[in-house]
Amino acid sequence: MNKLLPCLLLLSVSGCVCHTVEPGVRSVQVTWGKLKDPALGEGFHTAGVGTSFNDVSIRTQKRDFKADCFSSDLQHVDMMVAVLFRIPDSKVIDVFRQYHGEPFEVLIAPRAQESVKEVTAVRSAEHIVKDREKVKAEALQSLKEKVGDIIVIEDLIVVDVKLSPQLAQAIEQKMVQEQEAAKARFTKQKAEIDAEITIAQAKGEADAAVLKAEADARAIKIRGDALRQNPNIVQLQLVEKWNGVSPQIVSGGGGGLGMLLPGLKDGH
DSSP: OTTHHHHHHHHHHHTOEEEEEOTTEEEEEEETTEEEEEEEOSEEEEEOTTEEEEEEEOSOEEEEEEEEEEOTTOOEEEEEEEEEEEOOGGGHHHHHHHHTTOOIIIIIHHHHHHHHHHHHTTSOHHHHHHTHHHHHHHHHHHHHHHHGGGSEEEEEEEEEEEOOHHHHHHHHHHHHHHHHHHHHHHHHHHHHHHHHHHHHHHHHHHHHHHHHHHHHHHHHHHHHHHHHHOTHHHHHHHHHHBOSOOOEEEOOSTTOOOEEEOOBGGGO
């Protein structure tokens, strides 16, 4: 700083102009009414007599405006809209020359108004309220095309949508009715699905019972056929199950012959 002071004193005595450009800013030099290209970047700058420094922000800026619109059903709609924009570094000189570094009021706002009105004019008031994101997206695209590349339009935000109290109430009632109708449809569909599931389960259980009965019948038939073809199988099974205990004679009653049964294993 001590070394800089003599330089500053010398410049002030000689009539030179000093200027510091802050971060996020570019400065346009005008010497005797003539622009000097390119704009100055951040840092300390000096210029000769008759030169002025004009700062132009290249940061993202946010400006709000009110759009007075009409819907396709001729309803009055007030919209509060915000635009986010910035001046490209390469366009600082052009923006300063055409708009003195303040392009919003002259360049951006009128075109933003036009874009929003065009988008709302093809929608009913109800759909403007419901489809705010679509309104925003279409208006943003339209604004970018109208402004061109001299300004970077970063975003357009629909902050608020105001309708007449009567219209707002009518739309709200309609939306409530639609929600109730949708809920009723869902309840009916759920009941139908539950009924279909119950029927399907019952049919599955019935089919399983039929299949089991058929399998049991086939098993009995196969066993019966095998016994008829091989009567000695019964005697073989009795021998296999004999536990070594002396056979028992069961009287047939009436003095008839008894049946000789071997002792069976495991109590069978």
